[in-house]
Amino acid sequence: MARHDPSLRDFEFQSQRSQTRSKHRRKALLSLGVLAVAFGLGHTLSGNAYKTPTPAITELAVKPLALPSLPDNLPSDAANSAAKEAKLHAPKIKLPDWQLFTVNEGDTLSTIFARMGIDPQEAIPVAQASREVYSLRKLKPGDELAILTSDDNRLEKIRYRIDAEKTLMIEAKADHFSARVKERPLEIRKVSTVVDIQDSLFGDGQRAGLSDATILELAKIFRYDIDFAQDIHPGAKLTVIHEAKYNEGRKVKDGDILAAEFLLNGESHRLMRFQLPDGTIKYVDPKGKLTERAFIRTPVAVARISSYFSKARLHPVLGKWRAHKGVDYAAPTGTPVVATANATVVHAGPQGGYGNLIVLRYNQHISMAYGHLSRFAKGIRPGVKVKLGQVIGYVGQTGLASGPHLHYELRWDGVARDPLTVALPGANPLPPEYRTAFRQQAAEYTALLDQLNATTQVAMR
Structure with missing residues (x-):
């Protein structure tokens, strides 16, 4: 039996292995061709059936796709999950309390x-x-x-x-x-408020949205023209153009009063804010007259008259008919009382039926008396000079008084005069050098007040 040559056997084995490799290579190349066509990398499909390439296949040198390198220590999915779990349950950082x-x-x-x-x-x-x-x-x-x-x-x-x-x-x-x-800078807006007075300036003003400070300021700037104890009646109307300060859209306080008008029994009382070059603030009427005068009529900003000046009145405590030489303003105990003019204190202490009494001297002819006070303001004593509008004492019920009120007298050469009717010095005009600037500003406020009045009247019809 013939023996096979080992080299021949090796050749046959290698030949078979080579044929097998060639067979696998042809299959691989065929697959690559199909993929190339499928992804548009080979022949373009134009509606014709795809034809198998000819047997003369040239081996394609296919380069591997370049991918970004990844770190060697890339965590596994399990490691990622563990990290997320640890982060979820990590202790929170405590913020200051x-x-x-x-x-x-x-x-x-x-x-x-x-x-x-x-x-x-x-x-x-x-x-x-x-x-x-x-x-x-x-x-x-x-x-x-x-x-x-x-x-x-x-x-x-x-x-x-x-x-x-x-x-x-x-x-x-x-x-x-x-x-x-x-x-923190606040936003300043220009706003308007209309108050229909049916009860009182304070109550109706508060319900309309005005602050107490703004209502008191209104009483202060109109005190020369309006007696708030007897001129304010149901049906009166107040219109105010003023600034309001806002913080993040929320009103936090009222600002300056720019213009205001009281309509009392069909009569208009208007005042407008005007700033002088030195920064001084004045309130001026539409005709250019300053509000400031030597006197104001009402020593209590918000009160009601409980008894008028009279030659014969039945005294509520003594029960006797006698002259009432002043005007009584009923107000709660502790209500501030102000000086009605620049003056000098000549008396501050108790005096008979007047109770705690302050007497001010304006000049050698005119003096004012304030009775039944609960107490005096700090620093009020004989010889001290006070300014118009300065608080000098507080309403009380001392002396012969049936309830808390202020008894106010105005004396001319020692003779009592009716504070509500006696003639008082008029207002001074705005200095000529400021009148042009004021007229320009007043025109704007006048138009706004007229517009607000017209709108309100239409709404009420």
Whole structure:
């Protein structure tokens, strides 16, 4: 039996293996051709059936697609899931907690600190730091302090809102406290308010949205022309053009009164704000006359007349007929009473049936008396000079009085005159050099007031 040559056997094996490789290569190339056509990399399909390429196939040198290199330490899916789970359950960072403290009657900074567990001695450097910008001695019941402390209860920061525009900020440094006032600019808008007075200027004004400060300012600037105790009746109308201050769309306070009008029994009383070059603010009527005069008629801004000047009146306490030499203004105890002219105090103390009495001298002929006061304003004593509109005392019920009220007398050469009817000096005109500027400004306010009146009248029909 013939033996096979090993080299021949190897050749046959290699030949078979080569044929097998060639067969696999042809299949691979055929597959590549199909893929190339399918992805538009080979012949373009134009509606004809795809034809198998001819057997004369040229081997394609296919280069591998260049992919971005990946890091060797790329985490696995399991590692990614574990990382997400750890992040989800990681402890949250604790933000600082501000504590809000309301000031009570009798509180001081040290008692507030003690109540919060802060060393009361810290109040001394804190008060010293704030003294230059805003003294914390001005704290009053109802105010709120926001206080931030460390984990060991040491004081870190204090925040106190002074008003809608200013906030006091106090912060602990390495060896001291620093204080500053942070100001928040407010948006100023020009607004109008119309008040139909049916009850009182205060009540109806508040219901219309005016602040107490604005109502008092209106009473102040109109005090020369209007007696608020007897001229204001149901049916009167007030129109005000004023500024209002807003914080993030919310009104926080009223601003300056720009123009206003009272309609009383069909008679118009208009005043408009005008600023002189030196910054002084004046209120002027449409004809260019200043409101300021030597006298005002009403010593109490908001009150009612409970008894008029009379030669014969039945005294409510004595029960006898006698002259009533002044006008009585009924108002709650504590209502401020103001000087009706620039004058000098000649008496401040009790005097018989007048109770607590203040007498002011305007000049050698004219004096004014204010009786039944509950108390005197600070600093009021004989010899002191007071200004028109300055608070000199407060309504009370001292002496022969059946209820809280102010008894007001106006004396001319020692003889009592009716304060409501006696002739008083008129208003002075605006200086000539300012009249052109005022007329230009007044034209704008006049048009606005006329428009508001017309709109209101149409709405009421």
